[in-house]
Amino acid sequence: MSNIKCQCGHENPYGTELCEKCGRPLSEKAKKSDIVDMRYEGSSRRSQTYKSSIVDKIWNFFSSVKIGVSIIVAVLAASAIGTIFPQKFYVPATTDAEYAEYYERLYGVVGKIYYQLGFYDMYNSWWFKVLIVMLATSIIIASIDRVVPLYKSLKKQRTRRHPSFMKRQRIYGEGDVENTEEALAKAEEKLKELRYNVKTENGAILAEKHRFSRWGPYVNHTGLIIFFAGVLLRGIPGFYVDEAMWLREGETRNIVGAPGYVLENRGFILENYTKDEAEEVFGEALDKVGSIVKTYQTDVTLYKEKEGALPGSDDLEKMQDYSIVVNKPLKFNGYNVFQMDYKLNELSTMTFHLVNKSTEKSLGEFTVDLSKPEKEYDLGNGSSVKMIGFYPDYDGVKDGEPYSKSPVPNNPAFIFQMKTPDKPEGERSFVAIRQTLEVEENDYAVKFASAETRNISGLTIRKDKTLYILLLGGLIFMIGVIQGSYWQHRRIWVQKDAEGHILVAAHTNKNWFSLRKDLDKVRESAVLPAYIDRQDPELDKQEQEGDEK
């Protein structure tokens, strides 16, 4: 892997297309071409240079743009396939066996394969993670491999270029003018006026503008990598929390995802607009739909474990009272608790009468708080009701016993022991909604009188320490895009060759039209030979002939 020595004397690294200094074509391909390939200034991309060790081979693999594009296509294809069936998140199952069963039952063999390949939980599947990290690797390596040689060759470029370089530019012209010195001086002046960076070297001019726009893609990639790093940090416990929980009115519960904090729901409020207050804005809509919500609000009290207290202990200190409404979350220690959902009217208390069945006379009433039932309700005057069984979500009798299928009071049932002055040993009665069962005929009965309900707040708990990293990544990404899109790197070479001819060449990475405009302006003040745009020669000929008339 020896260096290539150019005729001008400069040593170029192996794989160089155009001499870093004078621009002479070095490779066979460059020598044969009419217009030289100016990508990366014809410099040697380092990946193409060394292929000796295994490390170099892996490096070269990731350096390839083709590989990079293939990885992007693979990520896109996988993401598209991942949307065909619902993701794990939306599936009502908890164990792996249940998930497998769900996909197979609903989507057959395809569903089974979908599950087995991990598409059902794509973002957590090992191969998706591998793809994303490969993409990041490709971006980093491909960028390093291009930006370094590009920077070097732009830094090393000489003002005087070899005619073979000039001739192979897309915009090129040559000819004789009467006063070459004057032409060069005028051109230099005009180029400076056009705010080019002008360098001269006995009879040669290099005018350059907006070189920084060449770094746009690399700045952009840096932003992307920072963004990836932020996303990666989300996987580390403590950086990112996105949880949800239901909190009943009156309930106090540990905050899911926020260890050490406890939240009490003091009440959920759902308010609608009244016709009077919102006639002007919502009048018409109210007539149409009946009601429009004004507020979803959860009044909460936040508690924190005291310093040194163990989880689960009652050693809590009150932090604050707060009313969470939509878009006004409860904020503490980097966490936000948002109002997200609600359920209305879950049974909370039931009031019963103890009645004498024959006389229908009430011996008193008692109220059972379903979240905090008591063992015994004393009705005074010698009567009491004892709770023997409580089944919040009664679902029939299983194995000879009443069965509750969940702890939620959807369909409460009770077994009461009723003690009265007449029957001091007590009578038993099974009481469910619209159902009373007795082992033997009782004299007394517990009769349902009324019920109260409560609401449930759906809250989400969020914490995102990576947000500013993502923001920074996004910002740098956009700076790169702007830098690369709104400016172009333009270069104009004017020089007198050995025979006294004037050579003109120009190059830009985009927006050739504006480059020609610049060149035309230079030609207005300095007498320079006509040039052609060799990718669009006809157009130029007409324009320049027109100018000369």
Added chain:
Amino acid sequence: MAKKNKKQIRLISRTVLLLIMAAIIVYAITSKDRVKVLAEGDKAPDFELVDLEGNAHRLSDYKGEGVFLNFWGTWCPPCKKEMPHMEDMYKDFEAKGVHILTVNVGEPKVKVELFRDDLNLSFPMLWDKNKTVMDLYNIKPLPTTFLINPEGKITKIIKQGMSEQQIREYLESIQPK
């Protein structure tokens, strides 16, 4: 000489970058959850809960002895099924230095008491009214049982009901030597 040096630097920097990316892949694949989820081999986090009688229990009270920590709910049939077996072995193993602690996941206290009286259970029933310890131990299905050895390490997490034979083996596995 200079050239050889340069080549070496290149090889080292390339290797370092590739190794970092490989480490990221390994990390991304092995870290499954955003929140720290307890795994076998982890230290069992300490907590303090009161039982139905109001006595406070700390996990650290049982340091040097085995703890069979069972999370349960009254509505869960396998929980109900395994409890009498636990009761049968409770006294025996208490003497051998293995404690059975059960944690009810925040149901009404009366409901838990009725359940206990119904099955005649005598081991401590801790009452996690704020579901703090339930969240701390990432309890999803019920019953879930943690076997904690005398060193305070979780040796096994059982996410289903257990037979009498299994319970005995598990209890024996965390018996102090």
